Amino acid sequence: MQAPCIRGRLRRFDKGELIFGQDDPASGWLELVSGSVRLCHYYADGRRHVLAFYLPGDVFGFDAGYRFASAEALSDGETVWHARDDDKVAMKSRGSGGETGLPLERALRLTENSLKFFSHSTAPQRLAAFLIDFHRRQGLPGRIDLPMSRLDIAEHLGLTMHTISRTISLLCREGMIECPTPQRIVFRRRADLMRSAGIDEADFSTRAMSLVA
Amino acid sequence: MQAPCIRGRLRRFDKGELIFGQDDPASGWLELVSGSVRLCHYYADGRRHVLAFYLPGDVFGFDAGYRFASAEALSDGETVWHARDDDKVAMKSRGSGGETGLPLERALRLTENSLKFFSHSTAPQRLAAFLIDFHRRQGLPGRIDLPMSRLDIAEHLGLTMHTISRTISLLCREGMIECPTPQRIVFRRRADLMRSAGIDEADFSTRAMSLVA
DNA sequence: CGATTCGTTGACGAAGTTCAAGCTGCGTGG
DNA sequence: CCACGCAGCTTGAACTTCGTCAACGAATCG
Numbered sequence: 001m002q003a004p005c006i007r008g009r010l011r012r013f014d015k016g017e018l019i020f021g022q023d024d025p026a027s028g029w030l031e032l033v034s035g036s037v038r039l040c041h042y043y044a045d046g047r048r049h050v051l052a053f054y055l056p057g058d059v060f061g062f063d064a065g066y067r068f069a070s071a072e073a074l075s076d077g078e079t080v081w082h083a084r085d086d087d088k089v090a091m092k093s094r095g096s097g098g099e100t101g102l103p104l105e106r107a108l109r110l111t112e113n114s115l116k117f118f119s120h121s122t123a124p125q126r127l128a129a130f131l132i133d134f135h136r137r138q139g140l141p142g143r144i145d146l147p148m149s150r151l152d153i154a155e156h157l158g159l160t161m162h163t164i165s166r167t168i169s170l171l172c173r174e175g176m177i178e179c180p181t182p183q184r185i186v187f188r189r190r191a192d193l194m195r196s197a198g199i200d201e202a203d204f205s206t207r208a209m210s211l212v213a
Numbered sequence: 214m215q216a217p218c219i220r221g222r223l224r225r226f227d228k229g230e231l232i233f234g235q236d237d238p239a240s241g242w243l244e245l246v247s248g249s250v251r252l253c254h255y256y257a258d259g260r261r262h263v264l265a266f267y268l269p270g271d272v273f274g275f276d277a278g279y280r281f282a283s284a285e286a287l288s289d290g291e292t293v294w295h296a297r298d299d300d301k302v303a304m305k306s307r308g309s310g311g312e313t314g315l316p317l318e319r320a321l322r323l324t325e326n327s328l329k330f331f332s333h334s335t336a337p338q339r340l341a342a343f344l345i346d347f348h349r350r351q352g353l354p355g356r357i358d359l360p361m362s363r364l365d366i367a368e369h370l371g372l373t374m375h376t377i378s379r380t381i382s383l384l385c386r387e388g389m390i391e392c393p394t395p396q397r398i399v400f401r402r403r404a405d406l407m408r409s410a411g412i413d414e415a416d417f418s419t420r421a422m423s424l425v426a
Numbered sequence: 427c428g429a430t431t432c433g434t435t436g437a438c439g440a441a442g443t444t445c446a447a448g449c450t451g452c453g454t455g456g
Numbered sequence: 457c458c459a460c461g462c463a464g465c466t467t468g469a470a471c472t473t474c475g476t477c478a479a480c481g482a483a484t485c486g
Contacts, residue, residue: 108317160334
């Protein structure tokens with residue numbers, strides 16, 4: 001747990017609140033201090049794509065000009081606002097991920113990371129990869145507390161809510177995970193889950209943390 | 214066509230050449246001057262994920278520490294190498310996209326853009342979105358010259374080579390495109406194609422150019 | 427002129443979406 | 457305190473799509 005790079009304005013928000021909206025004029029970027037946020041792009045035909053979920057320590061909103069997507073609070077929390085030219089400052093995360101570097105670099109790594117989910121074509125693989133990645137980022141011992149709905153996950157992974165629900169049930173039947181409440185996932189056989197997801201421990205090594213571009 | 218920000222070393226490469234390899238020590242980032250490049254991540258189990266295709270004016274390779282993915286030349290071309298702390302320099306693109314901004318910002322926009330393809334769940338929508346985006350980036354009048362194979366496209370979009378091939382044939386039968394050679398796509402009804410892809414012109418407006426984070 | 431690589435196409439089966447119904451938890455109000 | 461309604465989650469059945477297997481065609485290169 002490191003001290004964050006707090007130099008901007010602290011803002012508190014409630015669950016469900018709009019942090020910024022698609023097409024709003026963009027002014028600076030944000031660092032999430034507590035809570036969780038989803039980033040959504042809305043198409044003209046009404047479809048929604050969930051581009052990312054942010055957790056404490058994540059940075060987002062590096063738009064130039066206008067916001068390309070909406071940032072919506074999944075739970076109560078706080079952000080710190082940074083001016084656009086504040087992005088030269090190296091940061092240390094308070095999150096358990098322990099990422100460091102320029103904010104823009106960290107945002108790039110996070111985004112590249114999301115792309116990886118789509119290298120898996122089947123629903124169990126894609127969901128397992130998501131769960132394992134989220135677990136690493138959230139950093140709770142042996143479990144996940146999901147702040148988002150099934151629909152959010154579905155529209156993040158390019159699947160339907162039904163498939164997400166079915167696949168979670170499947171993983172439970174196989175003894176991979178337990179699901180005491182819809183919002184909590186407990187890992188039972190995490191290594192097997194990773195293997196079935198086609199993820200090697202090497203893919204998550206220190207090297208994998210310094211992602212691509 | 215603007216003068217590029219050439220301050221580093223020019224390097225020529227041949228089709229098929231490895232520009233940098235996964236797990237190589239990372240030293241600085243690259244600007245593509247001519248030719249085309251694919252970025253691939255190889256998993257321990259042998260699977261390959263094509264993370265991006267780069268065209269002249271694009272910047273890539275902002276890894277910290279080690280390369281997370283390989284950059285492989287799809288055609289003869291040239292890159293300019295930049296030192297790591299060279300990324301504060303604002304750039305003007307020579308590509309027809311006309312993007313500007315910090316190199317890191319541009320890399321982030323490019324990456325976010327790739328994520329959008331997966332908001333479409335069906336193969337025709339996903340492929341159409343890819344073709345329209347590539348056309349915008351390549352900037353040729355009314356057509357695309359594909360530097361990559363069907364398999365490359367498939368592993369970029371999370372589909373198989375067969376589905377790509379079938380879907381191209383389908384779009385041809387529907388009169389959306391023509392395919393005089395496997396490497397050339399000519400648009401016949403671009404507006405219809407965009408609509409069928411669920412893309413509104415607004416989704417590609419100036420605002421969409423300043424992507425998310 | 428074979429050999430190899432890449433692309434196309436058909437048949438089939440597995441996987442995911444759609445449609446539909448029902449369940450659970452929670453907040454509101456009688 | 458319980459009845460009700462609503463929103464999110466789960467599950468079954470029918471249908472559609474895409475991946476797999478297989479064969480064949482086209483282009484390239486020695």
